[in-house]
Amino acid sequence: MDLDPKLLNVITLLIATLIAAKIIATFLIPRSRKRLPPVVNAWPVFGGLFRFLKGPIVMLRQEYPKLGSVFTLNLLNKNITFLIGPEVSAHFFKASESDLSQQEVYQFNVPTFGPGVVFDVDYSVRQEQFRFFTEALRVNKLKGYVDQMVFEAQEYFSKWGESGEVDLKQELERLIILTASGCLLGDEVRNKLFDDVSALFHDLDNGMQPISVIFPYLPIPAHRRRDQARKKLADIFATIINSRKQSGKCENDMLQCFIDSKYKNGRPTTESEVTGLLIAALFAGQHTSSITSTWTGAYLLCNPKHMAAVINEQKDLVNKHGDNVDHDILSEMNVLYRCIKEALRLHPPLIMLLRSSHSDFTVTTKEGKDYDIPKGHIVATSPAFANRLPHVFKDPDTYDPDRYGPGREEDKAAGAFSYISFGGGRHGCLGEPFAYLQIKAIWSHLLRNFELELVSPFPETDWNAMVVGVKGKVMVRYKRKVLQCS
Template sequence: MELDPKLLNVGVLLIATLIAAKFISVFLIPRSRKRLPPVVKSWPFLGGLFRFLKGPVIMLKQEYPKLGSVFTLHLLNKNITFLIGPQVSSHFFKASESDLSQQEVYQFNVPTFGPGVVFDVDYSIRQEQFRFFTEALRVNKLKGYVDQMVYEAEEYFSKWGESGEVDLKYELERLIILTASGCLLGEEVRNKLFDDVSALFHDLDNGMQPISVIFPYLPIPAHRRRDQARKRLAEIFSTIISSRKQSGKSENDMLQCFIESKYKNGRPTTDSEITGLLIAALFAGQHTSSITSTWTGAYLLCNQKHMAAVVDEQRDLLKKHGNKVDHDILSEMNVLYRCIKEALRLHPPLIMLLRSSHSDFTVTTKEGKEYDIPKGHIVATSPTFANRLPDVYKDPDTYDPDRFGPGRDEDKAAGAFSYISFGGGRHGCLGEPFAYLQIKAIWSHLLRNFELELVSPFPETDWNAMVVGVKGKVMVRYKRKVLPLS
């Protein structure tokens, strides 16, 4: 009996298909699976939810030694893939918004910032709004802001007595929101509405809870107070904006910059957009500056070597410039800059940076291992953890500002994105120069005019806050100097 050639061809094709399928399953599929990052052991469905809410940095400390610089955490119906260290985080910081997006992962900010700004608009509009921030923080603008910063510091500390004890954390928080009000929100808020606006910002701030990241509209008391405060702030700023426009008066503050800003198509900013952008600016700057100012003081007061170095620098600047302090003189304070930068390395206020992956990509670890990160994963890195990697920084848990000095430059020696307290790449913090100038203005005044002593224990970190800061009081004994730096 002869076989039908058509049946024979079908049979051969079927066998070839089966062989090909077997080949793919044996050689290609396992290889693909091997290239996926290792996964943190966790509960079914809930995944690592409880570990994440308890503290992502604690989880990173536990898993990094076991799993390496790239690993995935299942979290409810999401996958979060962590990229830890400069060797694997380059794509995180350099990828385009179409590949790695901020918008989806930072939606929890929308109730706070308000509609029509930052993460509630598409990328092209957000880029234009970031341009407004950039223009408001140009060097010529910063020079004017410095005058306000110096004035606020002099005015605030003039109210201290000849000697006494204060909670440094509280004092610096108060001073920085006064400065931010003057530089960002305008004299109307600074001189007339400060207490009202400060209280409203407090409610807005407390409305940003860890649970808000997952359920930003959950009807809890903190969210209700947040929404009421946001509504009231919008009313206040609408009145101020209308008054300025009618009077034709122009001020040197960020509010004025936003009022005068226009989109590429010629459309001016709306009152609602201006309010949202101001809230975003204050949120970005106030916490970072007050937290970093406090940590800087705590470390200097516990390290006589570095305290002596910054005092000597101030003494030299006094000899060179007299009592004058302006933008250019603050820029000469390199020793103080390194002390602030080191405090910020050890205690970055934002412990997690997040993106949503819109396309597959591959990363290579320092050991040469390649991992494929699938589209749809949330991609994360941690400034808190990455800033203390021992293969990047010598004695990473030690406060050592000299690591950033000439000849060492540890943050540069290990390559790009070794120091990420202000983020980096496409989404680096626009307010970094403003923050350094503000903190320098405060500490140069304190160093020149007061003898300071830390009388409470060295502060602990408040891991329960959304923006991680200083836990408890930081009690300092002060004594006014008879002659500055005599």
């Protein structure tokens, strides 16, 4: 039977269209369509949401051996492409903000930090605000902060008895918020308003829930307390700022640095901006320092070799400088530095770093395979996973501070971005020197003045926290040494 001419035309047109589409796919579609990263097997529609929420590190441990250092996870309507290891991470850390942006992926911080600061402003303004942080953390400023750190440690531990048992995690959290109040927020907060401000920061901190990442304005009780605390903190800081300006009083703290900061066009910072920058600084530093101080102590107390090494270093410094501890002396504590750095490698508080891709780019794996990452993907790397890669660090799950010593330097041997606990590149942590000085000030005092013993089991990791830290108590038995040092 003859086909109707109209139907024949339709069939012919359909076949021609399919052939044309095949030709276009073969010759005209960019090569990136052929070299996309492998995709994690996941449910339709929801993608890898359930696996991701269950724990991204668990997912990475399962998929990295199968898929390699570059792969994509479909997450609802988003694609997250992971770059794991120094060989594929250079673009992540070095790309310009116009290519890989922080702003979109960290919008959940805006209700906490407040309007007009950090991730609520365009990149040019954010760069100027980061300049304020840099100026507040220059060496001449850090030297003054160290005096406060040492004073706070002496005062805090003077209240311990001759012997006893304490939860080291809780003790270090309290000490570090006291130190942060003195160095960052100023005497007005440290001496008069500490309890009030500490409670408000607690509500602000608890307002950062896992659900907040996806729905930062969801009307839940934790978010309502967060918003109320943010408003009360703004009122407190406004009063302090106005008082300082009217009296002409000038202090050596980060608050004063932010008050005195000016943008390139000459505009001074506003009260709202100063408050937001202070909150951002405290959030960035408090968790990292308290968590890393605790892990450092737990590892030292379980490793007699490294404990002996840091104690001997303190004895040498006392013989050289007496009981004095200042910025320059803390800078000489290389053995303690390596012990802190190793604890931070094994337990970085921020387990995921994210960017939003605004342009296509290509990465090459250590096996020489090229992958093209499309514009629109969220790009991620994981310090918690990358810091334990066996081809970068020997026996990666072992606490071994000597791996950073002369002759080994494993963090450099595999190239840039092998060690990423503080990020790196364009967005490396500005507070890294402050954090190391603070932890050194605390542990140099403890090592010089106390005999310590871990009496609870070695702590576990609290993977459920937004900033991943130590789970449960870390009980330590202490005994004050007969001959005290500073």
